Amino acid sequence: MKTAHQKRLDFRARLKSKKIMIVPGIYDALSAKIAQEAGIPCIAMGGYSIEASRLAQPDVGLLSLSEMTTALKQICDAIDIPVIGDGDTGYGNALNAIRTEQEFEAAGAACVFLEDQVWPKRCGHMDGKQVITAEEHAQKLRAAVDARVDKSMMIMARTDTRAINGLDDAIERGKRYADAGAEIIFIEALRDRAEIEKAARAFEGTGIYLTSNMIEGGKTPLIPAKELEQMGYSVVFWACSALYLVSKTLHDAFTVLNTTGTTASLADKMIDFPRFNHFIGLDTYKKLEREYKVDRDD
Numbered sequence: 001m002k003t004a005h006q007k008r009l010d011f012r013a014r015l016k017s018k019k020i021m022i023v024p025g026i027y028d029a030l031s032a033k034i035a036q037e038a039g040i041p042c043i044a045m046g047g048y049s050i051e052a053s054r055l056a057q058p059d060v061g062l063l064s065l066s067e068m069t070t071a072l073k074q075i076c077d078a079i080d081i082p083v084i085g086d087g088d089t090g091y092g093n094a095l096n097a098i099r100t101e102q103e104f105e106a107a108g109a110a111c112v113f114l115e116d117q118v119w120p121k122r123c124g125h126m127d128g129k130q131v132i133t134a135e136e137h138a139q140k141l142r143a144a145v146d147a148r149v150d151k152s153m154m155i156m157a158r159t160d161t162r163a164i165n166g167l168d169d170a171i172e173r174g175k176r177y178a179d180a181g182a183e184i185i186f187i188e189a190l191r192d193r194a195e196i197e198k199a200a201r202a203f204e205g206t207g208i209y210l211t212s213n214m215i216e217g218g219k220t221p222l223i224p225a226k227e228l229e230q231m232g233y234s235v236v237f238w239a240c241s242a243l244y245l246v247s248k249t250l251h252d253a254f255t256v257l258n259t260t261g262t263t264a265s266l267a268d269k270m271i272d273f274p275r276f277n278h279f280i281g282l283d284t285y286k287k288l289e290r291e292y293k294v295d296r297d298d
Contacts, residue, residue: 002080004076004105004108004109004110004150005152007076007081007082007108007110008111008150008153008154009152010081010110011111011154012152014041014082015209015234015235018229019229020225020226020233020236021041021042022041022225022238023235023237023238024040024043024237024238024241024242025043025044025045025048025049025237025238025240025242026044026046026049026075027046027049027050027053027071028053028071028074029074029078029079030078031242032045032075032078032079032083033078033079033280035081035242036079036080036081037279041081042081042082042083042084042110043079043081043082043084044083045071045072045075045085045086045109046237046239046240047059047063047068047086048239048240049239049242050067050068050071050086051063052243054067058122058123058126059122059123059126060121060123061119061120061121061122064091065091065100065103068087069104072085072104072108072109073107076107076108084109084110084111084112084113084156085104085109085111085112086112086113087100087101087114087115088100088114088119088121089116089118089119089121090140091119092119093140094140094142095143097114097140097141097143097147098146100112101144102147105148105150105153109153110154111155111156111184112153112154113156113158113186113211114137114156114157114158115158116131116132116134116157116158116159116160116173117132117160118131124160124188124189124219125188125189125215125219125220129160129164130164131159131160131161131164134172134176134177137157137159138177138179138180141155141157141177141180141182142180142181145181145182154183154184155183156182156184156185156186157177157185157186158186158188159177159185159187159188160188160189161173162188162190163219167187167195167198167199170187170199171202174203175206178203183208183209184209184210184211184234185203185208185210185211186210186213187199189213189218189219189220190219190220191220192221193221193223196212196220196223196231200232203232209234209235210232210233211233211234212228212233212235212237213239214237214238214239214241215240216240218240249269253269
């Protein structure tokens with residue numbers, strides 16, 4: 001397995017390549033491993049998906065830092081590709097942001113993003129959000145940047161102010177957050193293509209990387225990665241796609257099972273028992289068992 005430091009270097013190298021990173025949101029180690037197997041270069045551990053999968057509750061700030069860090073570590077330990085961790089608001093003030101960065105770094109993340117919502121936060125595409133002042137969030141970002149042990153760890157700044165104070169304020173906050181040390185800026189829930197393009201133009205020539213977020217049924221129109229790359233974006237989250245796909249697939253499959261009493265008609269949609277065991281590494285454990293086997297006397 002690659003070290004966390006190497007994954008961070010891989011993440012930085014990919015950003016420098018100017019080729020946009022397609023980054024799906026995942027919710028556990030298995031979905032992360034499937035993403036890696038499919039050739040995905042980087043994944044995001046998002047609070048929306050973690051909260052839904054662990055609690056079956058909406059993304060309204062119900063999970064603690066410790067719960068999120070545990071989920072993050074399990075994901076990072078399972079794969080060799082970089083992971084972007086959702087640090088929410090940092091769970092408090094600048095001092096809390098320091099601990100959030102350090103916990104996420106120790107868990108193996110390549111990048112953590114911190115947002116400027118009031119805690120308890122909510123999903124960026126939900127209504128009713130509130131934001132703290134730009135100065136307060138800039139201080140939290142500065143604290144997180146200074147707290148890094150491994151300086152290859154990246155800090156992404158997210159702003160949710162578009163829904164509250166408009167696009168111009170979001171752009172100005174993004175620039176202020178970059179001045180505080182954030183290397184990637186994420187303006188959440190832009191409303192149309194014109195806004196997405198305007199935000200990109202505002203950071204042209206600055207050396208700052210930009211993130212866009214695609215959520216099916218959300219506030220932002222779905223735009224292909226190549227078009228976002230041409231606008232100047234470096235990262236595109238498909239934050240909830242995996243969660244929505246799995247939810248629909250399981251609902252349909254369980255309906256069939258309940259109706260027919262068998263999964264026979266679903267067999268071609270499944271990975272069977274031997275293939276799945278191979279995928280999750282059973283062969284490796286069998287080899288280790290043989291290597292360390294102890295013969296017991298009767």
